Amino acid sequence: MAQAFGWQIAEHRLDNGLRVTVSRDARGPVAAVNLWYDVGSRDDPADGHGFAHLLEHLMFEGSAQVGRGQHSAMLAAVGGAEVNATTSMDRTNYFQTVPTSALDLALWLEADRMGGLALSPEVFDNQRAVVRNERAQQYESQPYGLWLEFGLPLVFPGDHPYRRPSMGSPDQLDRAGLAALDAFRRTHYSPGNAVLTVVGDVEPEAVFDAADRYFSGIPAAEREVERELPGHVPVESRPLPGRSVRMVVDRKASAERVFVMHRIPPAHTADHDALTVLAAVLGRGRGSRFHRELMANQELARAEEKTAFAWELARGSSLFATGMTVHRGVPVAELLAAQEVLLDELAATAVRDEELERAKAVLAAGWLRSLTPFGARADLLARYAVQLGEAAAIRERQARIAAVSAADLQRVAVRHLRPENRVVLILRPDPGA
Template sequence: MPAAFPWPIHQTTLANGLRVVVAPDPSVPLAAVNLWYDVGARHEPPGKHGFAHLFEHLMFEGSAHVAKSEHFALIQACGGDAINASTNPDRTNYYQTVPSGRLELALWLEADRMGSLALTQETLDNQRDVVKNERRQRYDNVPYGRWTEVMVGLAYPEGHPYAHSTIGSMAELDSASLADFTEFHATYYAPDNAVLTVVGDVDPDNVVALAERYFGRLTARGSFPAPQPEPLPRQFGAPCAVTLAEDVPVPRAFLCHRGPAWGSADFPAAEILTTVLGRGRGSRLYRALVTDRRLAQAEGGFMAAWGLMHYPSMVMGACAPREGIAAEDVVAAYVEVCDEAAQGGVTAAELDRARAMLTADWLRELATVNSRADALGQYATRFGDAEHIRSRIELLDAVTEEDVLRVAAETFRADNRIVLTYLPEAAADAAPPEPAGTEDPADSADSADSAEEEDAA
């Protein structure tokens, strides 16, 4: 067992298709239960955007033997915590951590709502309003709140599975009927579309026996509709620049480049590249824009490879100009740093620093049983085998300077760049018109999904 994941992994598939992953760890008297469903925003049909996220809320509204909100009460009453759920474009997951002696309770609760969710018009209307309020709080009524939705909306063609936001559309949520949601649950919430992961002070045979007892009686669906989009080219194909005048305190620019999907061969190199360029005070962007040239504010800047799992993903970044500095000057300096990486790659010292940071991130993620269960669910869902989790550090260590240079050259091209600039309304009124050659977003890729996760509670 490599040091990257030094715990045993036991995997079993029940007769109804439920995959059960168990990683025993007797060092803590806890059991983390994490259930991944292979359904996210990318599965939503046109006109029904936001269903996956709303379902995440509806799953806490009661089932055949559990009253509304009783799931929380029962877990908390036995000393459990970390009860929540989240949705992203690729999946929805539900999780809780309980004392290991109360594992059976957590499994019974998850099985009951998988097989007998109580969907009523009352609960639908209630949670629909909750989600709409969440959208107002996180997207519509905060400065720059919609930047991910707008930016990713430029990155994928209309109709692509990632071509809408995870939070959903208020209009489409309002127009959906109870029958629409019942059908969505019947289509995707089934044992053969799920991975049950249990980590902690547990016996694998007992976990499987309990899973069989509570989940084994649920019927398999057999097949699940999956989107089949046309393949996307490595680059967008044309530059795109968009300026928005909104009620924001200071200008801020966000940049996007198309990049490799999470789990693909090039994603570790993209992670190292973005860590070298955009993470922390030792990164190239911080040194160039903040420390050396004093063009950008220390806050609000970053670069990261977003981990969408099934199709080309994105390399996202941001920068905020200092007072008296034009936003376009900061963007030009940001692009210079990217161009230098595309032409000259990274140094051996930078490669080592990035690897050390990403390795530390990984070890911190595995330090708690609930994060470990979530990671196992991710690998089991993406690859069909949780053992792939053991390759995480090995893949980072295998990345060479040549790999990073190649990925940088493929990523940081003028025809693979979207720039979204927010200006305060007063400043935008006084700004000169955009230069010729700036492309309207409607002429490139139309709309897309945010890689943000939406939490239930």
């Protein structure tokens, strides 16, 4: 049975275009505040890879009425927590959880930095250095940490907006100017390109009034960024050039890791729903095909709980990826061959009913867990508001997953997981090390 979204949802739009979503939950005297901007690394200019991510950092470094470093400090002083931000290919989100008595402060702070930043060459240079350090620590120094930099251009070649991960290019950021970054901010950080979401012990009308009080003075952009909703974006039909394999040395790796990738339709489409279920059949939990066959029975790969994913990219196309590390002493070609056999079987033979129901149960449990924290729920509501035009579309999500059939799984496997739409990336240890 599909698990419904059991909380109320109220939506409102200010005159300047800012959309506001409120979901009341009186379990505790707190409110999660989420401001989602419809801008990510897909929007980085050709010579400014990393602008969206760098701007995320700069948003904490001072605004019109708030000093450098004071945004987080002011929230901490009133009991605020989970004050942070993230950048992905499709969006940048800013979030915090505060006592309901501090909701006005959180909204005022977000409005102040939406309205304008206190950008300076000193802050700009400092945060470029912070981003370089973040990249070094989280990606370059980690085994397999750079797999997206190698893998995404294989799936999204040429000038595709998804060809680059969100972290950014240190070389391009070093050459970037402050004026170009501020122009990027003014283009994308406008009320009409954002959704404000509040979840917690609050009354919707009170939140709408507060949002109007703090955000209505921010003018709409002279020209808003035009976006098609995912359901209206043509699904890219340009095929990949055929199955290809690329091997790259990863000096931090101790064993080969195999990534098998396919380009698929975007999130919020019927085919993507089916591929989400198919990823659970293949690579979610100990009952999945990959775990049973490649890890437990044949002992070709190291044990992992999640090895297949249908990424939720929303603009034109997305990514289906599997990733596994070879077991000690196993030739990488043997693991790749066995993995592709299981992928190809999905097109040849229908998934059994018990496998389908197990996959749906795994997804339903994960969905319910993701809705429990106020902050995570606020972020999901913002995602649906931005990508489908209304937050209330979240109510249909589990029914869509529940409706997926075994025939749907076989159909999308034939169409999207075929070898001609497949690229393989193998990261291997340095043979000279």
